[in-house]
Amino acid sequence: MSKIFHDLPHGLYEWVEQSGGGSITRLERHLARREAWVVDITAPGGHVTEGFLRLDRNPIKGSAASLYKEAMICQALEDTDIPAPRLYAWSDDHCAALLARDAGRSDIDKLEDTARQRAIMQDFIKIIARLHRLNTDTLGLDKVLGAKPQTAAELALGDLDLQLRNFKRFLDNYTDPLMTYAVQWLRQHVPLEVPQMALVQGDTGPVNFMFQQNKVSVVVDWEWGHWGDPMEDLGNICVREFWNPCGGLDGLFKLYEQESGLPYQRFSAQYYRIQQNVRGMVGIHAVCAKPPQQEPLAWYLCYRYVTDRATCEGIADAMGIRIARPEMPTTTARADLLVSTAADSLRRDVLPRVDNAFAHSRAQDAARLIECLDRRSRFSATLNDTEREEIGELLGHRFAGVTQAQQALVTAIEARTLDDEKLLQYLARKAYRDEWLYAPVVELYPDRQWSALD
Incomplete structure (x- = not known):
């Protein structure tokens, strides 16, 4: 069979076939903001490995979010009760991960059955509670995630500071009052009460898990995983539910408290939903200023301007400040x-x-x-x-x-x-x-x- 048309980097096609022990019989670009491919690899005996190929063409060394980190976390979670994707293979040369492809779906926000949405979200919350109870000393991730933070400020600001350092060249020549204020606000309002340190997914919530029937089948997208405050993942859930509404959050964090044995801290959840927005804002603004050829600029512009507005609303909510939508301008100028x-x-x-x-x-x-x-x-x-x-x-x-x-x-x-x-x-x-x-x-x-x- 002739090779399927693709624009993968040189040698990656062959690496996938070698890693999967067969020939590629399906290769389709996945509709996602980050580059990914749906791939089937058929062995000589007819067995088909259903894979999901992720790659990063321009990896940033030491980045707060990295595909390598995601792959190693998935590997570390394989022997736990956390349903993460199985890692078939990792390539240092291509910065690519071949992962198992789950048969479920991720579009919980598209379900019309609200009772089913609630059942799935409750199952997901129980998984996150189990994740936060894992013994961080036995996961073997210290070399991947680095030294464990020692203070509340390190827990809250570690990934943000890393993101700011990684984009320093861009930020040194970029003026944005909201970003300046939001970073300053996060430094001034670090939650000082941390129930314990845990492995957090760092970008968790609706659409970053797959489900079948009323159960979560696999939790995906671990590239932001790190040692952190468990409340950070609750803030992450707020953000992802903002983008992918699926019935609201009523009662879910009380359920988390019951399942994890850790106290739910409302201000911390407010803080971390702002923190994730700001952390993402840095990279999103950089992409919008100089978009790489493969990136969907329309989506990044959407994320940028909706996130900016949501960040203002989040800070206002946390501080009890009233903000108002202004009147928009009118013009008689005709469309070009x-x-x-x-x-x-x-x-x-x-x-x-x-x-x-x-x-x-x-x-x-x-x-x-x-x-x-x-x-x-x-x-x-x-x-x-x-x-x-x-x-x-x-x-x-x-x-x-x-x-x-x-x-x-x-x-x-x-x-x-x-x-x-x-x-x-x-x-x-x-x-x-x-x-x-x-x-x-x-x-x-x-x-x-x-x-x-x-």
């Missing part, structure tokens, strides 16, 4: 003829005729990006004037341009000379306006709201 024609052509003439799911998704993303370009051309000047004026009012100084105003605001935030309430209210208005401006990509995840915490 070339831009609107290109978007219409993609939606009318191209998308209905694209059968490949991956290509269809990318063509749809292109149409959304074109529509965002049109909105930026019509509204950016008005929005920039608004930002310049509002920052001027906040700082008591008039600025000639929005870039100068934003730089001055970052300086004031770093100096801690501003009132938290007024600053956060401005940052929230800015985030609401940005989310509105990029509405075509935000529609990928429309109307996302935080679920109430117990």
Whole structure:
């Protein structure tokens, strides 16, 4: 059989066949933000290994999130009662992992049966409670995850600080008042009461597990795993339930408390849902500023602007500060003829005729990006004037341009000379306006709201 068409790095196709003990008979690009492939490997005797191939073409050495770390955690959990994917093989040369593919589904947010959603989430919470009870000294992960944190601040900020160091070159030349304030807020409000240190998944919750019937069959995506405060995973669950609503969180963290024997701490959950947002914000902003060729920019823009808004709302909730959505600008400027024609052509003439799911998704993303370009051309000047004026009012100084105003605001935030309430209210208005401006990509995840915490 001729080799299946692919654009895998040189030699990876052959490594997969060798690792799986047969020939590749199915290879399809998986619809995911990070590159992955569905692969079947058929042995000479006819046995089919159903695999899931993950690879990182541009690994960052020492990154807070890494595919190598994910692979080693899956391997370490194989002899526990935590259902993690089986690791078939790891390649240092290709930074690739061949994992077992589960037959279940991950789209719990798409279920119409709310009772079934609740049963699955309860089963998942019990798994997370068991994860946090594992003896960290017997997992053999010290060389992979590094030295165990010794203080509450190290537990809360370790991965964030690592992320900031990894993106230092980008951040040194990047101005973003919200990121500056959010990082500062996290440093000032570290939860000091930590029930115990545990292996935490670091990005856990809906869609990062598979289910069959009413049970979780496997928990996936361990690349952010590390030693941490168990409450961090509860904050992670808040974030993933925000993106993938599946019936809310009512009662789930009390169930966790019963199953784990660890106390549920509400402020810690609030803190860590902000921490995960900010930790992710660093990489997302970097990708949006200079997107790699293989990355779906429309999705990253959606994550960026929805996450910015959600971060403001999360901090406001934790601090008891009221924020409000501002009125959005209006303009009489017409849509650019070339831009609107290109978007219409993609939606009318191209998308209905694209059968490949991956290509269809990318063509749809292109149409959304074109529509965002049109909105930026019509509204950016008005929005920039608004930002310049509002920052001027906040700082008591008039600025000639929005870039100068934003730089001055970052300086004031770093100096801690501003009132938290007024600053956060401005940052929230800015985030609401940005989310509105990029509405075509935000529609990928429309109307996302935080679920109430117990």
